[in-house]
Amino acid sequence: MNGPPLQTRRKLTSVDYICFGLVGAIIAYAVYRVSDVLVYNWNWSRVFNFVIYYDEEKARYVPNLLLKGIATTLRLAFWATIFAATIGLVMGYMRTSKNLAMRMISRCYVELVRNIPPVVFIFIFYFFLSGQLMPLVGLDDFDKNGAFVSSGVFYMLFGDPRLFSNFVAGALCLALFEGAYITEIVRAGIQSIPKGQWEAARAVGLSPFDVLRDIIFPQAVRKILPPLAGQFITLIKDSAIVSLISIQELTFLATEVASTTTKVFETWIIVGAMYFILCYSFAALFGHLEKRALRARR
């Protein structure tokens, strides 16, 4: 990281131009096929109205289904990340535990999640969660007219109160799924802390809990922030699969828009662009923060 400055080539060579040419030719051919051979009546504005439209009565632009979908996707990602990080922290510690039972439990969890297709996993857990767990904790019949529930803060955090239990189930499913990957990240982080740190912490007489809280976790978390940020972006993309259990996030609403408008290509291209902008912005933001943190540490 502190090595000599990288010698990046700024000039394009003939090889680069040939590459560009090839890519350009492929794109041109694709455009030709779409416009001339495939007879398709493009209509972007109809779909675009589902992103944002002009409300004549209110005389202003109002977000429509797809923007609401992306808001739900963000909410899902936010809560799922918090749950998944909690699961990952506990399970990741258990993975490195001396206790065999703890190691076995966390290992089983990780292997179970990693070796079942996400869709199957989500179906199983969703029907277990919404069928058994949600009624058990009474999430379905909480007071939907309470002061907090009807406030704007609730809407911002959880979306439509009528879909609350559905939303929680979706976030938990995602969290259980992503938690396994975070578990492995946390495990790697803990194991990257040199043995001497554990020994020095024990030698000053810290309790096992204090060793973790004061010495191991703070250092491990610093090391795993970059992969954790990457996992957050993965989680945003993976959140598309909960559309299969009718969570009304971007992908779910996109299927509805596609079928109402019958403009399948336009819908999915726009939705793809929305995901891209969202994920790429986060990636750029995290990259920037990471660089700044590196500079600050020197």
Added chain:
Amino acid sequence: MSNTSARPQPDPDTLIAFEGVGKWFDQFQALKDINLSVKQGARVVVCGPSGSGKSTMIRCVNQLENHQQGTIHVCGREVYGNMKQLEQVRREVGMVFQSFNLFPHMSILQNVTLGPIRNSNLSRSEADDIALHYLERVQIADQADKFPSQLSGGQQQRVAIARALAMKPRVMLFDEPTSALDPEMINEVLDVMTELADDGMTMMVVTHEMGFAREVADRVVFMDEGRIEENCGKTEFFAGGRGERAQAFLSKILQH
């Protein structure tokens, strides 16, 4: 392990007592029938060829390594198993490592205050006072706000000594404290250790610094192949009252 209550309590002046201690790493026996007692105020230097078990032995005192045979008493308590009791023992025993092992995410001051704050419920400012006192003592108080990576090896090791002292331990363990240092920094650390000895601190030091041993130690323990081969007074040891192996070892490390 064994029932200690039935046994006569060891001499209260004896801070560390090894009795028939054995330790294995898988099939390899690292310690064989270790018997050793360190009295209040004693300064014991442990030497021997590498792999002879000296580090393992000193690490058994605060149970960074567990022994599998025999008993170890530290300040009258048997060290084994019970986590609460072990934490008590570790607070009475300060340890300094070969590779310093300062906490890189904490400032120098925080490194030193952590133990007092967690172990004796002191307030921040009380702990800061104690820490500054000991940092003063190792002559590094002016660096209190820096981070370990900004200090030289010798400075880091002095901070590590202050960190151990801040818990007001009854015994200090040094595990090759100068082996990872550049030659010009060895003396600043040895000087601090000598001062400590002059103040009457009980010390157990694993080191190859024979000059330090000659000056500071009152006993020299020589280990080879997991056994204590020699355990005698300093003058006796350096005057030649030592066995063949110790003789061979000494002539190797003094021949420069």
